[in-house]
Amino acid sequence: MRRFLTRRLLIIYAGLIFGVLAALMVNWGNPANMGVCVACFIRDISGALGLHRAGVVQYIRPEIIGFILGAFITAFAFREWRSSGGSSPLVRFFLGAFVMIGALVFLGCPTRMIIRIAGGDLNGILDLITMNSDKLCAMGEIGMDHHFVKKKELYPLQEKIFKQMLELAQKFNLPVILHTKGAEKEVFDILPSYKIPNIDIHWYSGPENLIKVGLDRGYFFSITPAIQYSPPLKKTVELCEPSNLLLESDGPVEYQNQVGAPSMVPSVLKRVSKIKNIPEVDLQRQILKNTKKAFPKIF
Numbered sequence: 001m002r003r004f005l006t007r008r009l010l011i012i013y014a015g016l017i018f019g020v021l022a023a024l025m026v027n028w029g030n031p032a033n034m035g036v037c038v039a040c041f042i043r044d045i046s047g048a049l050g051l052h053r054a055g056v057v058q059y060i061r062p063e064i065i066g067f068i069l070g071a072f073i074t075a076f077a078f079r080e081w082r083s084s085g086g087s088s089p090l091v092r093f094f095l096g097a098f099v100m101i102g103a104l105v106f107l108g109c110p111t112r113m114i115i116r117i118a119g120g121d122l123n124g125i126l127d128l129i130t131m132n133s134d135k136l137c138a139m140g141e142i143g144m145d146h147h148f149v150k151k152k153e154l155y156p157l158q159e160k161i162f163k164q165m166l167e168l169a170q171k172f173n174l175p176v177i178l179h180t181k182g183a184e185k186e187v188f189d190i191l192p193s194y195k196i197p198n199i200d201i202h203w204y205s206g207p208e209n210l211i212k213v214g215l216d217r218g219y220f221f222s223i224t225p226a227i228q229y230s231p232p233l234k235k236t237v238e239l240c241e242p243s244n245l246l247l248e249s250d251g252p253v254e255y256q257n258q259v260g261a262p263s264m265v266p267s268v269l270k271r272v273s274k275i276k277n278i279p280e281v282d283l284q285r286q287i288l289k290n291t292k293k294a295f296p297k298i299f
Contacts, residue, residue, distance in 0.1 A: 018036055019118075021035075021036060022035030022036040022115045022118070023035065023115065023118035026115055026116055026118065026120070026121055027120055035112065035115035035116070035118075036063065036115075037109070037111070037112055037115070038064070038067075038100075039099075039100040039103055039104055039109070040057075040104075040112070041061040041063055041064045042064070042100075043057055043104055044057045044058065044059040044060075044061050045059070045060055045061055045064060047059065048060045110131070113127040113128055113131070122161060122164070126164065126168065129168050129172075130168070133168075133171075133172040133174070136172070136174055136297075137174075137175075137295050137297035137298045138174055138175045138176065138177055138200075138294075138295050138297075139165060139168065139169045139174050139175070139176045139177070140176050140177025140178065140179075140200070140202070141177050141178070141179045141202055142162060142165040142166075142176060142177070142178060142179065143162060143178040143179035143180050143183070143187055143202075144158045144159060144162050144179070144180065144183035144186055144187055145158065145179060145180075145181045145182060145183060146181070146182035146183040146186070147181040147182030147183075148181060148182075155183075158183075159186070159190070162187070162190065163190065166190070166191075166193075166194045166196065167194070169194070169196055170194045170195050170196060173197055174196075174197070175196065175197050175198035175199065175200065175294055175295055176196055176198075176199055176200070177200045177202050177222070178199060178200065178201050178202055179202055179203075180201060180202075180204065180206060181203075181205070181206075182206075184204075184206030184207060184210050185206075185207070185210065188210050188213060188214070191217075192217075198218075198220065198293070198294045198295070199214075199217075199218075199219045199220065200219070200220040200221070200222050200246055200294055201214055201219055201220065201221050201222070202222050202224075202248070202250070203222065203223075203224045203226065203233065203248075203250060204221050204232075204233070204236050205230065205232035205233055205236065206232075208235060208239060211236060211239045211240065212239070214244075215239075215240065215241065215244055218244075219244065220244055220245070220246050220290060220294050221236055221240050221244055221245060221246070222245075222246035222247065222248045223236070223237060223245060223246070223247055223248070223268055223272055224248055224249065224250045224253070224255075224260070224268065225249065225250070225255045225258075225260055225264045225267065225268055226255055227268055227271045227272060227275075228255070228256075228267070228268075228271055229255075229256065234275060237272055237275045237276065238275060238276075242276060242278060242283060242286045243286065243289075243290060244290070245272065245286070245287060245290060246287065246290055246291060246294060247265050247268050247269060247272070247287055248265070248268075249261055249262050249263075249264050249265055249268075269283060269284060269287065
C-alpha cells in the first residue's frame with residue numbers, strides 16, 4: 001500500500017511539474033503557443049527529416065531529445081528496464097494515435113488550447129469560444145477600459161482584443177455584454193462595424209448623450225446594485241425606456257462592503273421601479289421580457 005501511494009504521488013508531482021513547465025514555455029515563447037506538445041514536436045521532427053514540406057514546422061525539437069535522454073538516464077539510475085503501459089495497451093495506442101492525428105489535421109487540440117490559456121495566449125481563449133460556440137448564450141463581459149487602466153500604451157491592445165471578440169460574436173450570432181468604463185465613445189464608435197444581434201451595456205456611467213445613441217440603436221442597459229448610491233447610474237435609469245433595461249448583480253463586485261449576489265437583484269428592481277415610477281410587478285414583467293429578447297438562448 002505504501003509503495004502504491006508513493007508511486008501515485010510521484011505521478012501527481014510529475015504531472016504538476018509538466019503542467020507548470022508547459023504554461024511557462026508558452027509564456028516564454030519556447031516553443032511558441034505550444035507548451036509541451038509531443039504531437040507537435042513529432043510533426044516538427046518529421047518535417048526536419050523531410051517527411052513533409054511545411055517549412056515553418058521543420059525543426060529537430062530538443063524537447064524530444066531531452067525526453068529520450070532523460071528516460072534513459074532515469075532507467076539507468078534506478079535499474080528499471082521494463083516498460084509499463086497499463087491495461088489494454090493496444091487500445092490506448094490507437095486512441096492516442098487518433099487524438100494526435102485529429103488534433104494536427106483539424107487543428108482542434110483541446111489540450112493545446114488549455115496550455116495556451118494557462119500561458120496567457122489570447123488564441124487559446126478564442127479557440128475555447130469557437131469550440132463551445134453552440135453552448136453559449138452570449139459573450140461577455142468584454143469591452144474596453146480607460147478608467148481603471150491608466151497605461152495608455154495598453155489601449156491599442158484592448159481595442160484589438162475587443163474587436164476579435166466582436167468578430168466571434170458576429171460569426172456565431174451571439175449577443176454581447178459590454179464594459180465601457182472611460183472608453184464609452186471608443187466602444188460606441190466601434191460597434192456599428194459589426195452585426196451583433198443584441199448589445200447590453202453593463203453598468204453604464206458615461207456621457208449622457210451616448211445613452212440616447214444607444215437607445216436609438218436598440219441597446220440594452222443593465223443596472224447593478226450600485227443604483228442605490230450612484231448618481232450616474234440613476235441618470236442612466238432616468239434616461240432609458242423600460243424596454244431597454246436589464247438587471248444584474250455583477251458579483252463578486254463589492255457594493256459598500258457588500259459582495260454582489262443574485263439575492264440583491266430584487267432590491268435593484270425596487271429602486272428602479274421608484275425612479276421610473278412603475279409598479280414593481282409591471283417592471284418585473286418588462287425586465288423578464290427584455291431578458292428573453294436580449295438572451296433568447298437562455299430560455
